[in-house]
Amino acid sequence: MPAASASTPLTNSQDPTRHRSLQLLGILCGFTAGAWLGAAEAPTKLVSIGISPIVISLIMVIGVFLARWSLPALVLGTSSVHADVRRAPHLILWALLAGCLWAVANTLTIFAIRDIGLSIAFPLWNSNSLLGIFWGFLFFNELRQAGWRRWAGVLGGALVMCIGATVLAMASTSQGASAHSLSGVWAALGAGVLWGTMYIPYRKAYLTGMNPLSFVTFFTFGELGMMTALALSYTGVSTLWRELVQARTVIFWLMLGGFLWVIGDLFQQYAAKYVGISRGIPLSNSNQLWGLLWGILVFGELQGKGHTTYLEVIGGSLLMMLGVGAIALSSATGQEQTHWKEAAQREGERYGVAADYVAARFEGRQAVGESLPRRNAVDWLLVAAATTILLVFASIARVPQFSFHWAPALALTAALLLLLFVCGRKLWRTTGFH
Amino acid sequence: MTTIGPTRSRAASIFTDIHFWVPAAVLLGGLLLLKFIH
Numbered sequence: 001m002p003a004a005s006a007s008t009p010l011t012n013s014q015d016p017t018r019h020r021s022l023q024l025l026g027i028l029c030g031f032t033a034g035a036w037l038g039a040a041e042a043p044t045k046l047v048s049i050g051i052s053p054i055v056i057s058l059i060m061v062i063g064v065f066l067a068r069w070s071l072p073a074l075v076l077g078t079s080s081v082h083a084d085v086r087r088a089p090h091l092i093l094w095a096l097l098a099g100c101l102w103a104v105a106n107t108l109t110i111f112a113i114r115d116i117g118l119s120i121a122f123p124l125w126n127s128n129s130l131l132g133i134f135w136g137f138l139f140f141n142e143l144r145q146a147g148w149r150r151w152a153g154v155l156g157g158a159l160v161m162c163i164g165a166t167v168l169a170m171a172s173t174s175q176g177a178s179a180h181s182l183s184g185v186w187a188a189l190g191a192g193v194l195w196g197t198m199y200i201p202y203r204k205a206y207l208t209g210m211n212p213l214s215f216v217t218f219f220t221f222g223e224l225g226m227m228t229a230l231a232l233s234y235t236g237v238s239t240l241w242r243e244l245v246q247a248r249t250v251i252f253w254l255m256l257g258g259f260l261w262v263i264g265d266l267f268q269q270y271a272a273k274y275v276g277i278s279r280g281i282p283l284s285n286s287n288q289l290w291g292l293l294w295g296i297l298v299f300g301e302l303q304g305k306g307h308t309t310y311l312e313v314i315g316g317s318l319l320m321m322l323g324v325g326a327i328a329l330s331s332a333t334g335q336e337q338t339h340w341k342e343a344a345q346r347e348g349e350r351y352g353v354a355a356d357y358v359a360a361r362f363e364g365r366q367a368v369g370e371s372l373p374r375r376n377a378v379d380w381l382l383v384a385a386a387t388t389i390l391l392v393f394a395s396i397a398r399v400p401q402f403s404f405h406w407a408p409a410l411a412l413t414a415a416l417l418l419l420l421f422v423c424g425r426k427l428w429r430t431t432g433f434h
Numbered sequence: 435m436t437t438i439g440p441t442r443s444r445a446a447s448i449f450t451d452i453h454f455w456v457p458a459a460v461l462l463g464g465l466l467l468l469k470f471i472h
Binding site: 089090093094097098100101104105107108111135139183186187190193194197198200201204230234350351352 | 444447448451452453454456457458460461463464465467468470471472
């Protein structure tokens with residue numbers, strides 16, 4: 001096997017066709033992420049019993065934990081995760097850090113909604129994509145020498161999406177602010193800063209070459225650990241246990257929401273890998289549009305509302321689609337790609353990661369001499385354990401009485417599966433999930 | 435593939451990396467904010 005020097009410059013072997021293909025793949029992953037992240041809200045709408053938001057969040061995170069270990073085991077096998085970690089062990093720390101950031105941000109949003117209502121809170125924390133663009137530019141050379149048209153497309157698109165999201169939040173929220181509390185504004189802004197900063201570890205990992213499937217398996221330890229600590233500190237052990245027992249008939253729905261969320265998040269990670277955080281994150285933020293589609297069409301949430309509300313929904317949706325389109329048409333040029341490679345080379349040199357590995361993963365390929373990932377007994381055990389746990393909770397789950405429209409639900413599910421198939425197939429054929 | 439050892443210890447590389455300190459500081463700020471709000 002050829003030894004590679006960490007100081008060897010990343011070769012510019014990427015041909016324009018491969019470059020375009022990876023950019024298109026990243027954009028498709030961003031769209032698919034938005035659809036699945038939005039659909040993840042659907043099962044949670046079935047939960048209306050009086051359990052605290054923090055406990056709801058904890059149960060969802062447990063579902064996320066199950067999915068984050070079983071899906072990578074099913075797709076590539078845990079041997080692939082081990083191989084990635086051996087090459088870049090320092091990234092475990094960043095994965096844990098990102099998981100902790102996610103958990104704290106998610107908890108802050110609960111307090112923000114309580115204090116100032118969704119319509120004010122959402123646009124404040126949705127600013128995370130703008131912060132992601134800033135960090136991408138500052139730390140990872142994104143949008144360097146990109147030209148004013150691409151700057152306008154990315155920044156303008158993200159801003160238009162923020163405005164669209166604000167209009168949608170105003171239309172979809174029924175509750176007003178419980179109090180015009182300054183703490184709610186701080187909580188929402190804090191969540192935006194935490195989520196926006198969480199993309200630093202994402203980009204760092206993917207520039208170095210780590211597979212998203214490997215990154216998320218460690219991310220989830222930070223996520224579950226921090227969420228458990230927060231739930232215990234806010235509710236206490238006995239109260240938490242009592243609430244979990246009380247919620248046993250809805251645990252399945254919440255875990256299912258977490259499971260769907262992980263599928264969306266995996267595509268978001270691949271989007272961040274192939275088009276960077278400045279484009280991938282705003283694209284996957286279109287999840288609000290999909291969440292609203294489920295709410296309106298399947299759960300009849302806006303029934304009885306006036307024309308103004310419907311106009312807000314149509315206007316907000318159009319703005320979001322306009323923003324998504326602007327970003328999708330602003331993919332990175334060759335010059336910008338060169339700057340990305342410089343950032344990747346810097347990371348490889350700093351942490352002693354082999355340059356051939358970084359270069360190969362940058363192009364979505366396996367490095368020369370890298371053994372093919374294989375599934376083993378442990379992988380099947382993980383898949384079986386996760387499936388069993390979900391089946392156990394499904395067997396005791398109750399379907400609450402609620403308004404549900406089957407036809408749009410089936411249409412949206414078909415759209416989700418189609419996106420999963422098309423995007424998953426393209427990911428497999430283009431990169432083999434690397 | 436051969437992984438090249440870092441020229442300095444991995445811990446030193448991590449703790450002198452601004453990519454570590456920015457998220458760590460933001461996490462600390464988030465926890466303090468949560469404590470303040472709660």
